[in-house]
Amino acid sequence: MTQPLLCYQNVCKSYQQRQILNDVNLEIEPGMVVGLLGKNGAGKTTLLRSALGLLTPEQGNVYVFGEKSDQLSAQSKARIGYVAQQTFGYEGFKIADALALHRSFYPDWDCELENKWLKRFDLDPSAAINNLSIGQRQTLALIMAMAYRPQLLILDEPVASLDPIARREFMGDLFDLALDSDSGILFSSHITSDIERVASHIALIKDGELLIMDELDLIRDTVRKISFSDSGIDLSAYNVLNLQKNSAIIYGYTGDTIPGAIATNTLSLEQLFVELHG
């Protein structure tokens, strides 16, 4: 088996006595596009930042390319791309100058790719960064994180301010990266329809715990909402993700009839997300 690009082992982290991450185990392998889903405050950003060594877990380990994430070598750092939720500095720079400086940190920078993306997203290299819209800044941040074809790309809400056309273009770029360069991508987003299109895998985090991590198609095929009137219904054959008085969300459905179930329904990712927080 190939070595995972990113590996979380029993990761725990808390802030001011509040548990943010609780025993998270997760592996990202080449070619995976993992969509990270969770409510605001569920621990997504903490999870992403701990992969970059920007914070250290109290328990457990995070490995990037086999190295501990808080002791990464310079070579390894040059193979990671990251776009934070809040866009970056470079205030007072022109786009071209900011790119020139940024480029100098990355030996594998692809100038052709940079130019292609600048043109495609209508960014004028002579424009001042101070005058850019939030969407334009986000686009520039993506170019800065992706123009050296990182082996591991970590994106925290990367597309929230992009228009639908730009989002589609950007998704195509993600696939090129994942499949042609064998990179791994971990990205958080609240736009479930985008995740549905783009992700090969889904990691769903709730109250700091990783509830599901699996192939998207497998999740969609085997997650069901079961409605019932008798709460004595036997669901022990399945992984019950959420149990309410008259309904349950189960994982691992095989197509068998469940005795006592009034209805068995498939769920879209958005429905699943909402139901799990019911």
Place this chain on the structure above:
Amino acid sequence: MLEFINVNPNSGDPIYKQLHEQIVRLIVGGQLATGDELPSVRKIADHFAVNPMTVSRAIGQLVDQGWLERRRGQATRVAQNIAQQSDQQEALLYKAIDQLIQQTKQLDVPQTTLVELIKKRWELEQ
């Protein structure tokens, strides 16, 4: 052919299933004929802005089930000798019919009324 296909990420069905079902429909309905070439996986994925692995999964299943055939170094094509077209045509309606029956029962409308309604609406369509 891509213009005949519609992908809806918010639907209850995963995207690979939507692609699978709609390509079967195009074949059974005759919009895709034996020997017709399909665009490459990458082209289909780009067109719908979906993960190429999802497209690959749908195409792989269609090949396994004999709807499509793939030869080394060539485009994927619609297979020959697709058996029992009329069976397939009918089977493709089951899902919609089942939904209709469920709704009819929910509204407490008797079966005979539903049959009459279908007949009436059918004639309006002509």
